[in-house]
Amino acid sequence: MTKIIKLFIWMILTACFVLLITLPISSQAQLSVDVIIIVSMIILKMVAPKGSLRLVVLTLGSAIVLRYLYWRTTSTLPPVTELQDFIPGVLLYIAELYSIMMLGLSMFIVAMPLDSRPPRRLRDDDDLPAVDIFIPTYNEDEELLAGTIAAAKGIEYPADKLVVWVLDDGGTLQKRNSSKLQDAHAAQSRHESLNRLCADLGARYLTRERNEHAKAGNLNNALAHSSGEVVVVFDADHAPTRDFLIETVGHFNDDPKLFLVQTPHFFLNPDPLERNLRTFEKMPSENEMFYGIIQRGLDKWNASFFCGSAALLRRKALEETEGFSGVTITEDCETALTLHARGWNSIYIDRPLIAGLQPATFASFIGQRSRWAQGMMQILRFHFPLTKLGLSFPQMLCYLSSTLFWLFPFARTIFLVAPLFYIFFDLHIFEASGKDFFVYTSVYMIVNMIMQNYLYGRFRWPLISELYEYIQTVHLLPAVISTILNPSKPTFNVTAKDESISHSRLSELSLPFFLIFGVLLAGVVVTLVRLYTEPFKSDITIVVGAWNFLNLVLAGCALGVVSERGERQSTRRIKVNRRCEIRVGDEWLPATVNDVSVRGARIDVLGKIARTVSEGEEIEMRLSPHADLAEDTLPIEVRHIQNTAEGATFGCRYATRNAEHHRLITDLVFANSEQWSAFQTGRRANPGVLGGILKFLRISLYQTARGLSYLATGFRTPKTPPRSIAPSEGRV
Numbered sequence: 143m144t145k146i147i148k149l150f151i152w153m154i155l156t157a158c159f160v161l162l163i164t165l166p167i168s169s170q171a172q173l174s175v176d177v178i179i180i181v182s183m184i185i186l187k188m189v190a191p192k193g194s195l196r197l198v199v200l201t202l203g204s205a206i207v208l209r210y211l212y213w214r215t216t217s218t219l220p221p222v223t224e225l226q227d228f229i230p231g232v233l234l235y236i237a238e239l240y241s242i243m244m245l246g247l248s249m250f251i252v253a254m255p256l257d258s259r260p261p262r263r264l265r266d267d268d269d270l271p272a273v274d275i276f277i278p279t280y281n282e283d284e285e286l287l288a289g290t291i292a293a294a295k296g297i298e299y300p301a302d303k304l305v306v307w308v309l310d311d312g313g314t315l316q317k318r319n320s321s322k323l324q325d326a327h328a329a330q331s332r333h334e335s336l337n338r339l340c341a342d343l344g345a346r347y348l349t350r351e352r353n354e355h356a357k358a359g360n361l362n363n364a365l366a367h368s369s370g371e372v373v374v375v376f377d378a379d380h381a382p383t384r385d386f387l388i389e390t391v392g393h394f395n396d397d398p399k400l401f402l403v404q405t406p407h408f409f410l411n412p413d414p415l416e417r418n419l420r421t422f423e424k425m426p427s428e429n430e431m432f433y434g435i436i437q438r439g440l441d442k443w444n445a446s447f448f449c450g451s452a453a454l455l456r457r458k459a460l461e462e463t464e465g466f467s468g469v470t471i472t473e474d475c476e477t478a479l480t481l482h483a484r485g486w487n488s489i490y491i492d493r494p495l496i497a498g499l500q501p502a503t504f505a506s507f508i509g510q511r512s513r514w515a516q517g518m519m520q521i522l523r524f525h526f527p528l529t530k531l532g533l534s535f536p537q538m539l540c541y542l543s544s545t546l547f548w549l550f551p552f553a554r555t556i557f558l559v560a561p562l563f564y565i566f567f568d569l570h571i572f573e574a575s576g577k578d579f580f581v582y583t584s585v586y587m588i589v590n591m592i593m594q595n596y597l598y599g600r601f602r603w604p605l606i607s608e609l610y611e612y613i614q615t616v617h618l619l620p621a622v623i624s625t626i627l628n629p630s631k632p633t634f635n636v637t638a639k640d641e642s643i644s645h646s647r648l649s650e651l652s653l654p655f656f657l658i659f660g661v662l663l664a665g666v667v668v669t670l671v672r673l674y675t676e677p678f679k680s681d682i683t684i685v686v687g688a689w690n691f692l693n694l695v696l697a698g699c700a701l702g703v704v705s706e707r708g709e710r711q712s713t714r715r716i717k718v719n720r721r722c723e724i725r726v727g728d729e730w731l732p733a734t735v736n737d738v739s740v741r742g743a744r745i746d747v748l749g750k751i752a753r754t755v756s757e758g759e760e761i762e763m764r765l766s767p768h769a770d771l772a773e774d775t776l777p778i779e780v781r782h783i784q785n786t787a788e789g790a791t792f793g794c795r796y797a798t799r800n801a802e803h804h805r806l807i808t809d810l811v812f813a814n815s816e817q818w819s820a821f822q823t824g825r826r827a828n829p830g831v832l833g834g835i836l837k838f839l840r841i842s843l844y845q846t847a848r849g850l851s852y853l854a855t856g857f858r859t860p861k862t863p864p865r866s867i868a869p870s871e872g873r874v
Contacts, residue, residue, distance in 0.1 A: 163208045169581045172209075176585040179206055180592070187596050196596070200253055203593040204246075210586040211242055218574045230563050231571035237556040240549065245590065247543035250536075252439035252597050258492040259441075263385075264392045270303050271394060273387060273454075274370035277345075278309040278360045282378040284335060289740050291343045292801070292808040293381035296769045298388055306345040307368060309360045310336055316352045342801035357450075358468035358477075365465050370457065377451040380407070380498040381808065383815035384768055390454055390491055401459035401486035402478060405452045406433035408494035408818045410716060410739075414504040414649075415610065415703050419841060426826050428610055429500075431601040434826075437490045445540035446490035447478035451498070459486050469524055472517025479525055479541055483532030494818035497811075504613075504649040504704050511614050512621040515548040519625040522546070551619040554611050558658070561690040564682070565665045565672070576681020583685070591831050600826045604834035605696070613700050616654045645708045648852055652704035656853060659701060659846075662694040699842035701849025715739050718817060720810065722765040724792070726751050730764065731789070738811050742781070742795040752790040755780055760797055767809040773802040776810075 167175070179202050186199045219235060220227035264270070275294045279287060287308070294306045313333030320326040333349065340347040350363045361375065372394060376382060390403045407429055412422035426434070440446040448455070450473075459481050460466065467476040478488065501507040527533065527541035563569040572579065591604055624631060669687035673680055720735040724747045731749040738744075745763065755761060757780055764775045782793035796807055829837055 163205060163212050169578050173581045173585070176206060176581070176589075179203075180585070180588060183589070183592055183596075187592065197253060199596055200249055200593060203589045203596075204249070206585060206589040207242060207245065207593075210582050211239075213578075213582050214238065217578075218572055220571060220573055227570050230560065230569060231573075233556050234560045234571055237553040237560075240546075240553045244543065244547065244550075245593070247539060247546070248436075248597065249593075250539055251443070251543060252435050254442070255435060255439040256442045256490075258438070259489065261389065262392045262396070264388050268392050268395055270300060271371035271391065272303050272369070273299065273305070273372045273374060273391065274364070274368040275304065275306045275374045275376065276309055276361055276364050277307065277376050277378055278357055278364075279312065279336075279378040280310075281312045281332070284339060286740070287336070287378055288339060288343065288804045289808055289812070290376060290378055290381045291340070291345050292804040293383075293812045294376060295344055296384055296805060296808055296813065297382055297386050298384045298769075299391075304387075305368065305370060306343075307364055308336060308340050308345050308347050309364050310347065310349045311353055311357075311360045313349050314351060314353050315349070343804065344801075355468040356471065356473070358466040358473035361473075362465035362468070365457070365460060373455045373457055373460065375451055375453055375455070376496065377498060380451045380496045381812040382452075382496045383818070384809075384813045385815055386495045389493060389495060389815075393489055393491075394454070394456060397487055397489075399485065399487050400489065401456045401481045402446070402448055402488035403454040403491060404437070404446055404449055404488065405491045405493065405495045406437070407449060407452055408497050408822070409500045410497050411499055411502055413500050414502065414507045414706065415613065417502060417709075418504075418703050418705060418707055419699075419845060421841075424825060425603055425606070426601045426822075428606075430822065430826070431598050431607075434492065434601045434822075435598055438492055440540050440544075441488075441490040443536035443540050444487055444534070445482065445537045446488045447482075447541075447544070448474040448488075450474035452496040456486075459484075462486075470517045470520035471513055472521065475518070475544065476521055476525065479521065479527070479530065479533075482537055482541075483530050485532065493815065494822065495815050497818060503643065504706060505651050508614065508617045508651060512618055515551075515614075515618050515622050516625040518545045518548040519622055520629045523626070523629040548618075548622065550611050551615040551622055554608075554615040555619060558612070558615075558693055561686045561693070562661070562665055564686045565668050565690060576685050579682065579685045588831075595828070595831050595834070599828035599830075603829060603837065604831055605838040606834075609696055609699055609703075609838075612696050613655075613703050616658070617651060643706050643708055646852070647706055647708070649704040649706055652701075655697065655700050655704050656849075659694070659697045662690060662697050665690045666694060695839065695842045698846030698849070699838070701852075702841075702845025705845075705849045705852040715744070716811065716817070717821075718810075718814075720765065722763050724752065725762040725764070726755055733763075735765070735810065736791075740807065740811060742793070743778070743810070745792045745794060746786065747789045747792060749789045752792070753783070753785055755783060755790070755792070757781065757783055763794075765806070765810065767806060768813040769805070769809055771802065771805050771809065773806060776803055776806045 183199050183202050186195050186202075189195075214235060220231040222228050275297075277287070277290055277294065291306060291308060297304065310333070313329050313336060317329035318326055318333060320329065337347045339345075348364060348367055350360070353359075355362070365373070372391060374387075386405075390405065393403050394400055409427065409429065411417075413428060416422040416425070416427065437446050460477075462484055463477065463480050466473050467480055470476045482488065501510050521541075522545040527538045527545065530538065530541070533541070560571065563571050574582075594602070594607070595604060666687070669683060669690065672683050673687075676683065715737040716739065717737050718735055720738075722733050722735055722745065723730040724733045724745060725731075726747075726749070729749075729751060731747050731752055733745050733747040736744050736746055743763075760777055760779050762775050763778050767774060777797040777799065778792075778794040779797050780792050781795055784791045784793075796803065798804060798807065
């Protein structure tokens, strides 16, 4: 009886909801209702950011969105007899349907995401599984690899239960026997040097005969040569903290059907947008919305998926699928999808336990995103989530959202060009008066932004998602279309990381952005002309012109993204507060390490005798490592000296000579996971919708001017690409 009553109540509420959406009222009445709902949403958002009232806010917003959709469907489509208006009008309508559908899927996933899972550290009575750590590599720099290997070896775990494997796809027999003598020599040299490095650091070196099936093939080859119950995967530039296994591996004891424990990817360096707009220390990083909110939402529905690194997987589960899936070029998500469909479980630990590198140049960033987009399109074609047997319905929706997201270049392109159809060609692709357009569309946009801010406020500022989508759309659209038409075509490509740009320049991919900006700017001029010459159409012209101007603001900000700033430092400095001692002559002086990178540090030394050190001189630093290491002294070369009231500040570069020095550097830079959490928390602030928009407008104005100045003053793409110290993955 209780179930019948609940069903009856839900039916009544649904009927009222449908009536509210479809009720015919005047534009003035609609605006009054909208204002009441928006004010209610803002008040509830302020007084109840969490809890059950969160669903009330999202329900009110959904009513506005669906009301807009009903109006768009029944009142605004051009007549089919006028094809020049109807075809672009329908394309715009489909793009809006896509956006509303993705909003609905997002709300399903993150409306009430799981709170961060409580700590599950290893206990004394836990059964400790044997663990194999896989570090796949292609042509990474040896110094970068040394840091990751040393960090993996420094993980706190019984030594007899832990084996670190370096999986070298750059030194395969196929490459060492290449018909190109220079390539063969380079592969042989790499093979020998990495063998020595692994021997020095206590890791096992493994390669294979042929480069087949890219990263998935490399990992599967390692599975065949190892036997640990749990497999951990780290990208070559992802250095783990000492407590990585302590915080994660115990979960496998709690659930025998658990196949995956995924942790977030934390990056030491900014992506091109963050670096060129200088928002890295001020604004949440792009990946934080995914790892901070979306993965927790997916985790609620047992749908958090493998992200290629910083994850633990159960060997027994992988044996069911004969290893990592390799049909698509996103072997991580494909593997998780396959195992979820077989009834295995996954969990997500929302704590950064690795520190890695992401692409620094715009070209490398686009190359990485193209691979992600193409891989997700392959999954959409080969493993369509709604027809994947074995998945629960919520899991189907979660994977559908993750794959369909990468269709955004189509919608973003249509939203970019739609106002230009009216401005330049007087096409009426939207049948509505200026008053109705303003009432319905502006309120829909405001409510959409309030809902997005409510869902992702601390993790994504207003309009930043639109900017990220726009800068990717220009180059991702052809890649997505190509994959949809020929899903077997994409291949695994290099994603270069740890790059440095010594001189300011325009990206080699910047030209389309300046052309688009010019077209949109011309659209603003034509809008002003039409307002003067066609005053009887001013209502529509103002609304469409405002839409085009918003696109111009995004396009102007993008000019700053593709205008790449030169940097003196090739690696990002990390703020720390670590006590140490510096040897000057025969005396050890107290000192504090203030910031570090994988190549050097800045040290405040107490004692005026420190001023006697010369630039270029090699001295010693002594510190107390977190791990039990054989040495506690690291040689450093002083590159810069600045006198202070108490002594001096040294800018130093490590002078590594042996494996113990690599271990000390790793302990200094990567061992403490608390510093990554503190850094993330420090830049997570919600500026609100209005505050976020104002911040974005200010950034856009400055970046538009900077981008145009780069173009005007002759910054050009150099004939040689930016120096790349270590690409993260290889083309195989």
